[in-house]
Amino acid sequence: EIVLTQSPGTLSLSPGERATLSCRASQSVRSNYLAWCQQKPGQAPRLLIYGASTRAAGIPDRFSGSGSGTDFTLTISSLEPEDFAFYYCQQYTSSPYTFGQGTKLEIK
Amino acid sequence: QVRLVQSGAEVKRPGASVKVSCKASGYTFTNYYIHWVRQAPGQGLEWMGIINPSGATTDYAQKFQGRVTLTRDTSTSTVYMELSSLRSEDTAVYYCARAYPHFDYWGQGTLVTVSS
Numbered sequence: 121e122i123v124l125t126q127s128p129g130t131l132s133l134s135p136g137e138r139a140t141l142s143c144r145a146s147q148s149v150r151s152n153y154l155a156w157c158q159q160k161p162g163q164a165p166r167l168l169i170y171g172a173s174t175r176a177a178g179i180p181d182r183f184s185g186s187g188s189g190t191d192f193t194l195t196i197s198s199l200e201p202e203d204f205a206f207y208y209c210q211q212y213t214s215s216p217y218t219f220g221q222g223t224k225l226e227i228k
Numbered sequence: 229q230v231r232l233v234q235s236g237a238e239v240k241r242p243g244a245s246v247k248v249s250c251k252a253s254g255y256t257f258t259n260y261y262i263h264w265v266r267q268a269p270g271q272g273l274e275w276m277g278i279i280n281p282s283g284a285t286t287d288y289a290q291k292f293q294g295r296v297t298l299t300r301d302t303s304t305s306t307v308y309m310e311l312s313s314l315r316s317e318d319t320a321v322y323y324c325a326r327a328y329p330h331f332d333y334w335g336q337g338t339l340v341t342v343s344s
Contacts, residue, residue, distance in 0.1 A: 159273075164335065164337050165334055167331060167332050167334075171330070176332065
């Protein structure tokens with residue numbers, strides 16, 4: 121099983137600042153089958169990034185993903201008020217299809 | 229447009245079973261696998277299993293082996309998740325999601341509450 125570890129657990133920033141979220145895998149994620157999703161309270165997760173670096177349809181270009189192998193990063197270049205939420209990384213390369221424990225992005 | 233619409237909230241007694249549906253529309257149902265993921269209150273996302281709507285093959289997380297069953301009805305483009313021997317720890321929101329292979333579309337979620 122691929123274990124995904126996200127850091128930090130909570131990130132406190134202000135609108136306009138840059139956010140950098142990390143996801144580390146216990147073994148290599150083949151084909152970079154690593155996605156990031158955003159979840160707001162009471163809502164279903166929403167896909168942001170797949171294939172480690174490809175933005176999903178309709179996702180603003182302030183969101184970007186990078187990394188390969190075991191280390192991945194989600195960057196939000198300039199935070200908007202609606203970006204404060206939970207973020208999860210997830211691997212879909214092999215069963216069981218695991219998620220990281222999440223990063224809470226909160227307003228400072 | 230692609231939509232996954234799930235059935236409504238359920239309240240069950242410990243030891244009972246629950247069956248949640250996920251109706252797909254806007255694409256060819258048999259072309260994409262469907263995952264099930266759950267989220268306990270205040271917790272993260274937990275993968276439960278996957279079904280291939282074409283051949284009905286399934287794969288389950290070890291934690292749920294023997295308690296979860298995924299089925300599908302191709303005539304109505306609906307996938308079902310049945311969880312048996314419910315306990316209080318199964319109280320959660322249950323989501324279906326389409327596999328592209330990434331999880332590109334999600335259902336709205338179904339709250340299952342297990343309480344005596």
